[in-house]
Amino acid sequence: MLVQDDLLAPEVVADPYPYFARLREEDHVHWNQRWGGWLVTRYEDVVTVLRDYERFSADRMASLVLELTPEDRDRLSLLINYFSKWLVFTDPPYHTRVRMLINKAFTPTSVERLRPRVREIVDELLSEVAHRGHMEFIHDFAFHLPVIVISEYLGVPPEDREQVKEWSDETSRIFFIRADEPDRRERSQRGLQHLLEYFEPLIYDRRRHPKDDLITALVQAEERGDLLSHEELLATCTVLIFAGHETTTNLLANGLVALTEHRDQWELLRDNPSLVRPAVEELLRYDGPVKATFRWAKTDTELGGKTIREGDRMLAVLGAANRDPRKFQNPDDLDITRTPNPHVAFGHGIHICLGAPLARLEAQEAFLALSQRFPNIRLADRPREYHRTIVARALKELWVEW
């Protein structure tokens, strides 16, 4: 059996892939005692779990409520109420209704019209640091790009961005399972409360003064009555602002590490900018921003020869599936020309990341500009530390020079 079986062990946080590989080969549907649930690591099983929403529920709040005492449930009622309306934590039919409502705004062709603006933002951000010869990539660049893009798209005024981001980060504490924080649920609820109070007047404003933004589009859906309730509207605003933040930041940072550590691939991209689309797909596969995604079994069932009990918690380990040699040739190699590249970095099935087309576009523009403007960029000689979380693959800082 595994010597080290802890998702949060320092060496696993620093580099989860050897641990994932051992699980995938030795016990591919594995009961992890410490986390208290099943870790699913082979591509085929991950895809099965994520496709079969009838057997495997994404309703995280239903699962959380069972773990809480009645007092905790009272104390966290706001959080439970709104999170249970977040698309990412819901099953059909609610999920179907809201996803279909908002999907149009995030299709590849819809977000394509944002490309010129995204290119402009990338250019502005890089111009600010170009003369320095070095930057802390996350706080100088990778934080700002997705925040500016989703804020503008949603309709959050520029002067409020920083504040909204802080609240969004607070809200994320429960989601990314920062297990070493005992009051993370309370802090998460406080962050959410701030976001809700922030969006109320903004929604009121768009009702009277419609604009060309997503909040207005959602308000109009709410006004039709049958499409979206007021609480659902608020919940959807908060999930969109939240989801537009941290994950894209991590995609950019992890991607830059991968490319700079594989100099031949960096040079290939630099000399062939048209490879940027497959390159971004490969960066998602190789070291994507989300290591795993949560489900729970709605019924007694069987997976990979193991008996799963109703109510069991499960992690579909995307980072393990993306390196499964049964699906990908030389999975531990970074190959920016890899096609096809059916990775599961954005998940799979009905919960496939709504913002995937936007994240792809942002990453394409970012890596295009970086490879052209800073062709000699390299990692600074500093230790790299990752946040201690089960779900997010998130660097604390990333220093680079050119």
Added chain:
Amino acid sequence: MARRLRIAIDYDRCVGSGICVLTAPHVFEFNDQRQSSVIDPTGDPEELVLEAAHGCPQMAIFVEDADTGERLFPPPGLE
């Protein structure tokens, strides 16, 4: 007379989001693997087929005029 469509699905891209199945339910259906399959290219109006193709988060649906071969989706440069 509505033009005939040829609809193809790229199974390396299809993740079973179900968007197409919900948008044009008489054209697309989940198969046993919970990926999309075309059951009847004429099942819904062309408008809905194109809306389904547009709605696919993975750009996994390709639509062309079956008689002329004209590409109707995705637009050039986006495939």
